[in-house]
Amino acid sequence: MKTLLRTGEPFIWLTGGALAFALLMVTGLIGIIVSNAVGFFWPSAVVRVTLTDGKVLTGQIADRERVPGTSAEYRTKLRVANRDLYGADFVWIDDKTIARRETPADVVVIERTEWGLLIGAIKEVRDGGAPVASGSAALAELRRRLPDAAELRRAILRVERSDIGAINQAQEQVRLGLRGLEIKGVTTGADVETLRARLTELQARYQTQEARLAELRKRQGATVVVTADGGKEKELAIAQVVSVSTPNTLTLPAKVGHYLAKAWEFVADDPRESNTEGGVFPAIFGTVMMVMIMSVLVTPLGVLAAFYLREYARQGTFVSTVRIAVNNLAGVPSIVFGVFGVGFFIYVVGGSIDRLFFPEALPTPTYGTGGILWASLTLALLTIPVVIVATEEGLAAIPRGTREASLALGATKLETTLRVVLPAVMPSVLTGLILAMARAAGEVAPLMITGVVKLAPALPIDGTWPYLHLERKFMHLGFHIYDVGFQSPNVDAARPMVFATTLLLLLIVVFLNLFAIGLRQRLRRKYATAAV
Amino acid sequence: MAAPIHVRASLNPAATPASVMEMPMVEIERLHLWYGTKLALKDVSMSVPKHRVTAYIGPSGCGKSTLLRCLNRMNDLVDGVRIEGTVRIGGIDVYDPSLDVTELRKRVGMVFQKSNPFPKSVYENVAYGPRILGVKNRGDLDGIVERSLRSAALWDEVNDRLGDSALGLSGGQQQRLCIARAIAVEPDVLLMDEPCSALDPIATAKIEELMLDLKNSYTIVIVTHNMQQAARVSDYTGFMLLGELVEFGVTRELFTSPRDKRTEDYITGRFG
Numbered sequence: 001m002k003t004l005l006r007t008g009e010p011f012i013w014l015t016g017g018a019l020a021f022a023l024l025m026v027t028g029l030i031g032i033i034v035s036n037a038v039g040f041f042w043p044s045a046v047v048r049v050t051l052t053d054g055k056v057l058t059g060q061i062a063d064r065e066r067v068p069g070t071s072a073e074y075r076t077k078l079r080v081a082n083r084d085l086y087g088a089d090f091v092w093i094d095d096k097t098i099a100r101r102e103t104p105a106d107v108v109v110i111e112r113t114e115w116g117l118l119i120g121a122i123k124e125v126r127d128g129g130a131p132v133a134s135g136s137a138a139l140a141e142l143r144r145r146l147p148d149a150a151e152l153r154r155a156i157l158r159v160e161r162s163d164i165g166a167i168n169q170a171q172e173q174v175r176l177g178l179r180g181l182e183i184k185g186v187t188t189g190a191d192v193e194t195l196r197a198r199l200t201e202l203q204a205r206y207q208t209q210e211a212r213l214a215e216l217r218k219r220q221g222a223t224v225v226v227t228a229d230g231g232k233e234k235e236l237a238i239a240q241v242v243s244v245s246t247p248n249t250l251t252l253p254a255k256v257g258h259y260l261a262k263a264w265e266f267v268a269d270d271p272r273e274s275n276t277e278g279g280v281f282p283a284i285f286g287t288v289m290m291v292m293i294m295s296v297l298v299t300p301l302g303v304l305a306a307f308y309l310r311e312y313a314r315q316g317t318f319v320s321t322v323r324i325a326v327n328n329l330a331g332v333p334s335i336v337f338g339v340f341g342v343g344f345f346i347y348v349v350g351g352s353i354d355r356l357f358f359p360e361a362l363p364t365p366t367y368g369t370g371g372i373l374w375a376s377l378t379l380a381l382l383t384i385p386v387v388i389v390a391t392e393e394g395l396a397a398i399p400r401g402t403r404e405a406s407l408a409l410g411a412t413k414l415e416t417t418l419r420v421v422l423p424a425v426m427p428s429v430l431t432g433l434i435l436a437m438a439r440a441a442g443e444v445a446p447l448m449i450t451g452v453v454k455l456a457p458a459l460p461i462d463g464t465w466p467y468l469h470l471e472r473k474f475m476h477l478g479f480h481i482y483d484v485g486f487q488s489p490n491v492d493a494a495r496p497m498v499f500a501t502t503l504l505l506l507l508i509v510v511f512l513n514l515f516a517i518g519l520r521q522r523l524r525r526k527y528a529t530a531a532v
Numbered sequence: 533m534a535a536p537i538h539v540r541a542s543l544n545p546a547a548t549p550a551s552v553m554e555m556p557m558v559e560i561e562r563l564h565l566w567y568g569t570k571l572a573l574k575d576v577s578m579s580v581p582k583h584r585v586t587a588y589i590g591p592s593g594c595g596k597s598t599l600l601r602c603l604n605r606m607n608d609l610v611d612g613v614r615i616e617g618t619v620r621i622g623g624i625d626v627y628d629p630s631l632d633v634t635e636l637r638k639r640v641g642m643v644f645q646k647s648n649p650f651p652k653s654v655y656e657n658v659a660y661g662p663r664i665l666g667v668k669n670r671g672d673l674d675g676i677v678e679r680s681l682r683s684a685a686l687w688d689e690v691n692d693r694l695g696d697s698a699l700g701l702s703g704g705q706q707q708r709l710c711i712a713r714a715i716a717v718e719p720d721v722l723l724m725d726e727p728c729s730a731l732d733p734i735a736t737a738k739i740e741e742l743m744l745d746l747k748n749s750y751t752i753v754i755v756t757h758n759m760q761q762a763a764r765v766s767d768y769t770g771f772m773l774l775g776e777l778v779e780f781g782v783t784r785e786l787f788t789s790p791r792d793k794r795t796e797d798y799i800t801g802r803f804g
Contacts, residue, residue: 314611401648405710408604409661409717410638419660424651526697 033506036499041262043247043255046107046119049078049093050100056229057091058107058119060247062492067094079493081109081117085232089116089493103248108139110226111242113153113272116493118236120228126235127222142224142244149220149238156216159209162463167206169464174199180360242272266500275454275484276494280501284508285459286372286452286474287441291512293376293470294383294440295433301380302387302436303429309388310395311417323392329385338446341378346370346450366471370451372460373470378450379443383436390435394428395421423523430520434513441509444478452479454487477505554581557721557751558603563617565598565775567610572598574775576617580721580768585743585752587766587783589759591798595775596755597645600723602626603753604640605633622720638665641714641750645726647706649698649713654681654690657698657709661717676716683749684712685742704735711742715750722746724754728761740765759799763787771795 004010048058059080067073074095083089110118124134125141133141174195181192220239227233245258269279313319350367358366367373398421406416444452453473460472485491485498558580565573573595580586588596601607602619605626619626626636638661649657658677659667667673677694681687686708690701698709707727714722724743728736743752743765756762762769763783770780771792779786779795790796 399646399648401644401646402650404606404609405642405644405648405650405713406660407609408606408637408642408644409664409713410634410636411660411664412634415664419663420650420652 030506033499033502036496037503040496040500041259041266043109043245043250043258045103045247046109047078048102048104048107049098051093051097052099053097057093058104058229059091060109060119062090079117080229081119082115082228082232082234083490084115085228085234089490105246105249106136107248108226108244108246110224110236110244111277112236112240113242114240116273116277116490118226118228118234120226120234123225123227123233125222125224125238132222138224139244139246142238142241145222145238146241146244149222149241152216152219153239156213159213159216163209164206164213165458166464167202167209171199171202171206174202176358176360183359267504271455274488275480276488276490276497280475280477280480280504282456282459283475283477283480283501284504285461286456287477287505287508288512289460290372290376290379290447290474290476291437291441293372294379295437297376298380298383298387298436299429299433302384302432303391303425305384306388306391306395307417307421310392311413311421326385326388333445334382334443335445335449337378337382338449340381341374341446341450342370345374345377350374369471370449370453370473371471372451372474375447375451375474378446379440382443382446383439386436386439387429387432390432391425391429394425394431397428398424426523427520430516430523434516434520437512437516438509441505441512442478444476444482447476447479448482452476454479454483477501477508481505554579554584556580557582557622558753559618559620560599560602561618561620563599563602563619564615565595565602565607566614568612572775573602576777578770578777578780580751580753582751583747583749584767585747585754585765586768586770587762588753588755588770588772589757589762589798590772590778592757594772596770596772597725598775599772599777600725600753600755603721603723604637604642606642608633638717639719640721640723641717641719642723643707643710643714643725643727645729647703647710647730649701649706649709651697651699653695654698654701654709655694658712658716661713665717680712680716681709683715683746684708685738685745686712702735704731704738707731707735707739708742711739711746715746720751722750722752724752726755726757728756728758736761759787771798773798 044060046058046060048056050056057078057080059078061076062079063077064074065077067075076093076095076098078091078093079089080086080091081089104121106121107119108122112118122138122142124131125138125145126132177195178192178199181187181195186192220237222238223235224238224241225233225235243261247255250258266279267284268281270281271283272278309319309323313322346368350365350369350371353367354362354365402420402424403416406420407413411419451473453475456473456475458469458472460469460474461467462469481498481501484494484501488494556579560579561577563573563576564571576599588599590596598607602615603621603626607613607615615627621636621640624636625631650660652660655677658680659673662673662676667676678687678691681690686705689705690709698706701709707730711722711727728739731739740761743754746752747767754762754766766783768781769783769786771778771786771790771794773794779790779792781791786795787799790799
């Protein structure tokens with residue numbers, strides 16, 4: 001026993017075991033996320049079960065578990081969809097009540113813009129109320145009409161978003177201009193007349209666009225009739241059909257194609273149906289943009305603070321106290337930072353900006369409400385200790401001799417700091433930034449009160465002047481997970497989406513980190529400094 | 533208390549005839565230095581002749597590096613340091629409050645015990661000083677870099693990798709790079725603080741050879757605890773002990789016929 005201890009072998013096992021345990025937990029977590037997420041887009045087969053009492057149910061198998069309180073009885077969770085027809089998306093069936101199972105070839109799964117999936121058999125396609133195709137020809141007819149319907153939907157969205165949106169914004173500008181004049185006491189005169197004339201002109205343009213919209217909508221007259229279980233029929237406007245698939249007859253390549261198309265839709269499209277369907281693009285955009293703004297804010301601030309602490313301040317009790325306090329800031333609950341963000345950034349700073357620069361819009365706040373700028377600032381505050389600590393450690397690792405060499409050449413302290421110390425410490429700064437970005441990308445609590453919303457009407461960057469709208473509210477993947485997973489009306493249907501979103505958030509953090517690590521490697525190669 | 537001031541004594545032609553003719557570059561008079569309450573230099577007075585190599589020898593902690601660092605005021609960086617006395621370099625009072633210390637350091641270059649190239653390319657290391665002085669023209673900088681590297685006997689080894697990191701050079705090359713960097717601003721005086729203590733014998737020999745070349749253009753003051761090195765490269769040697777300059781004189785004379793018992797004990801290896 002004593003000799004065993006002397007070899008040090010048990011200690012190696014202990015350290016290795018600790019590492020293995022940690023790795024196991026992390027890989028387990030990632031494994032759960034990945035396994036739940038990757039199946040989300042796969043077109044699973046549709047099963048038609050006939051129960052012993054003669055009732056027929058058609059749907060996708062979502063889950064199977066032992067009936068609580070029994071030893072060998074199982075029950076199956078069937079996703080029957082058709083929420084508008086049955087009221088619920090999911091049905092639990094005891095396996096012993098199932099008389100017959102089949103996978104009919106004629107069943108289609110229709111993804112629509114409202115009410116979730118529609119599962120059933122296509123009866124006929126109608127245009128303007130009159131049937132144009134029925135039976136097996138109906139599916140082909142529906143598929144033929146889908147691209148046009150999608151194009152039409154996009155055209156309508158374009159008119160609504162861009163054209164009418166621009167008019168609305170211009171009208172808002174004119175209204176604010178009028179209000180601004182009114183505040184100054186000007187209610188008549190040339191300026192007011194010009195603005196009023198402009199308002200009338202905009203109103204006329206709005207009418208034109210409305211007419212265009214009505215004309216486009218008129219072309220959406222075609223419908224498809226779907227027969228569901230129990231003989232229920234649903235007449236659905238083709239305009240509402242996003243995609244149609246026959247999962248029971250799909251070949252493997254077709255399934256892969258469907259999978260990839262769905263995955264692409266997930267990352268590139270806007271969400272639908274209170275975020276439980278469609279994509280998460282605005283949330284990806286918001287997350288990345290917020291992290292970038294935060295990085296731009298936190299890096300200079302943290303580096304400057306660390307420089308003062310390490311290079312200029314007299315090392316003593318006070319600096320040590322400050323250092324400990326900075327390190328301990330990491331222990332403050334993030335929601336407290338959020339509260340500070342609301343109280344200081346939004347109410348004090350944002351409120352003052354509104355009073356000074358946007359008085360005509362009051363009482364509607366412009367900057368005095370949550371927005372991406374305030375959220376980024378709050379997170380910058382939250383992550384600044386990380387950057388300070390990493391930078392300070394980097395500064396401490398730069399040999400005294402390097403600084404002395406510069407000073408001995410007649411460089412001033414400032415020249416030494418800027419030309420020698422700063423380049424040498426950059427890899428450490430990036431290390432701090434990597435940690436800060438990972439922390440910020442996953443943070444939710446402070447964002448909920450400083451500018452994140454469930455559904456943002458517009459991205460913080462768009463085509464209307466000034467293109468960058470830092471006061472806008474935005475969407476965030478972390479909040480999206482919370483919202484879809486716990487706040488949506490249909491939690492069961494949305495659960496795979498939660499995992500997919502989580503996986504996406506992880507991938508984004510990995511991507512951002514790889515970018516920063518690549519940058520750090522380049523700097524290190526350039527200066528061949530020690531790894532800090 | 534008063535240390536023997538041999539350069540002053542050398543005004544007597546009989547003592548050190550050679551030094552009578554020498555032009556003093558650095559003059560130190562009654563220099564005292566305290567770190568907090570600890571007296572680190574006691575009443576040091578001496579002159580360093582122009583275009584000669586002057587060495588300080590002595591056991592560790594005797595104050596020889598401190599004395600060296602008084603010449604370019606690097607001691608200013610240490611907290612709680614207090615200095616009394618006069619140091620003049622080329623006739624200018626180093627501790628004159630109105631003197632710009634960066635101007636002084638441009639005239640007094642320094643090479644440190646541990647080679648300390650910047651984490652930059654070889655080229656940028658040498659060009660650093662001239663850039664600080666405001667040289668911007670690329671052609672001028674190229675000329676300075678090549679001249680300095682040639683003076684430091686490094687050009688042939690690094691001319692094909694000027695853009696590589698200086699930290700990739702060997703220890704001896706790094707130290708010669710530091711010398712090249714110091715002479716790139718063409719100082720009057722070059723201070724060397726145990727420049728070979730971290731180097732192998734071959735690299736040491738190269739640097740010693742270099743010092744003998746450089747003394748034609750620069751006044752060199754070197755601190756070493758290697759007595760053979762002092763004997764090989766220096767024209768004048770000062771022996772320091774416990775903050776005092778015990779003896780200062782022509783190197784050959786100091787090593788062959790020391791006048792002070794303590795010097796004799798040290799160079800014969802009885803302590804230190």
